[in-house]
Amino acid sequence: MAKVVAAAAELLVEVGPEQLSIPAIAIAADVPRAAIYPFFPDKYALLSHLARAEMDSLLHTLQQSSSADSDSWRQRVDKLVTVAVDYYNSHPVASILLLRGTLGDGDHDAHKAKNRAISQLLRSHLEPLEALEPLPQAPDAAILAVEIAFACMQHGYQIDQRVSPPIAREATRAACAYLSLWEREHEQS
Known part of the structure; x- marks a missing residue:
């Protein structure tokens, strides 16, 4: 999950919260989307974690x-x-x-x-x-x-x-x- 959080932080700075998405984070972190959803059901859960x-x-x-x-x-x-x-x-x-x-x-x-x-x-x-x-x-x-x-x-x-x-x-x-x-x-x- 550290890779997911780090990728989300990088993408957040690049594209902003509106354009951030779980599929984009999965690609950037090189992990399957399905591996992210149990921890972060949507991007708002991930953004809340980062916040x-x-x-x-x-x-x-x-x-x-x-x-x-x-x-x-x-x-x-x-x-x-x-x-x-x-x-x-x-x-x-x-x-x-x-x-x-x-x-x-x-x-x-x-x-x-x-x-x-x-x-x-x-x-x-x-x-x-x-x-x-x-x-x-x-x-x-x-x-x-x-x-x-x-x-x-x-x-x-x-x-x-x-x-x-x-x-x-x-x-x-x-x-x-x-x-x-x-x-x-x-x-x-």
């Missing part, structure tokens, strides 16, 4: 990035956005699958899980600073901040097929503007 793998890889990359050397919560948000942008720009499969939008119900659930995991990472990067009030859980302010930054990245990708530095700055600015609602120095007593 989950890219989400896991993105999350791992974000977890490995250290923003502990940043004293400011804004710098920590910027570091996470920068790492995500660098990941997307250097992984075309991730950009196609994660920045173009969901391709099915299973994909939608995976995006929600990714946002939840990244929001937990965001909380873990911000809480030690105690510069912000505890972020509300309902609605989850950390997830909303992640979704705001992600929406900016999606917008940039839709326009340029990559996330440009100005869009990355806007993603950071937008997420920080939202999170600043809980900044301690603006607390009113």
Whole structure:
């Protein structure tokens, strides 16, 4: 199945998700179509598998990035956005699958899980600073901040097929503007 997944990723970059097909993947992977269907009944199941793998890889990359050397919560948000942008720009499969939008119900659930995991990472990067009030859980302010930054990245990708530095700055600015609602120095007593 590794050959099938690798061939699907290559073809996805070449032809896009609309033109991708199980028969084309079978030819590229040099495996019979019938060998693919038990694992991936259609191309959307395969694309969902690829998307989950890219989400896991993105999350791992974000977890490995250290923003502990940043004293400011804004710098920590910027570091996470920068790492995500660098990941997307250097992984075309991730950009196609994660920045173009969901391709099915299973994909939608995976995006929600990714946002939840990244929001937990965001909380873990911000809480030690105690510069912000505890972020509300309902609605989850950390997830909303992640979704705001992600929406900016999606917008940039839709326009340029990559996330440009100005869009990355806007993603950071937008997420920080939202999170600043809980900044301690603006607390009113």
